[in-house]
Amino acid sequence: MGLLDQKFENSNIVVTTMDNLLNWARLSSLYQMQFGLACCAIEMMAASASNFDMMRFGVIPRATPRQCDVMIVSGTVTLKMASRIKRLYDQMPEPRYVISMGSCSNCGGPYWEHGYHVLKGVDRVIPVDVYVPGCPPRPEALIEGLIKLQEKIRNESSVQKKAV
């Protein structure tokens, strides 16, 4: 339970806004879609493993897109895979977020010049919330990207209209 149960000693009535509550619930339990494509997937696995442990942030990998909140696109996105990524993104229920991990999914990476089969950045098919640079990014960098996504979710508002 962490911080909440230490705060209130006399009563157990908490007054807050609905936005705060929903945002806190969403950012603390971002179920991740296992979506490793290439070398960045190894770093994503390292970030989930014991030394860097993404699970303590509530990020549990789920195999199906229907049950997850965040899709971490890690690895080179080829044109053959891009239509499948679009389909999987459409299958995720809202609110959904995308973290683009590594330079291949940010902008095409080392294949930007001669890669005839590489999609130069996954943001050409799906909207991305956080870009994590690196080739591959260290697990700490991925966790910082996750924290930035959590800050973005903390500042969201259910009454404010969103672009997408």
Place this chain on the structure above:
Amino acid sequence: MTAQEIHNILNDQFAGTILDAKLENVPDPFVKIAAEKILDVAVFVMNDERLQFDYLMCLSGVDYKGKLGVTYHLFSMTHKHKIVLKVEVPTETPNVPSVESVWKTANWHEREAFDLFGLNFEGHPDLRRILLPDDWEGHPLRKDYQTPEFYNGMKVPY
């Protein structure tokens, strides 16, 4: 068995179809065969007791500007010797007999050479693209290939 001996055996059996050979001072000695005869040569080198090349290590397509080629890297598990066979075909009619009936691994290797170079392997049971999407146009590893502008609505260049 040395490359020179292998070349002599091939020359005895297939006089006239050996176009070129480079056997000295190269890391991979090769023998260049006429393209129509490659299946007969493949059956021979697989079954002959002195040669017994039963392992096709690699089958690669090549684009010499103006011609296409196929390179076969062969190894013998029993005699532990290697040889390379090369064929060349013109770019307008890139037809090569398939050696899939001899070495089954050539199934996927020839599909890759078809996918990336456009080499047409006659007699291959299932010649279709293996790496690129099925509706891709063009054969990318040719020297005169241009990257497409759009593929299925996605912009391809940077």
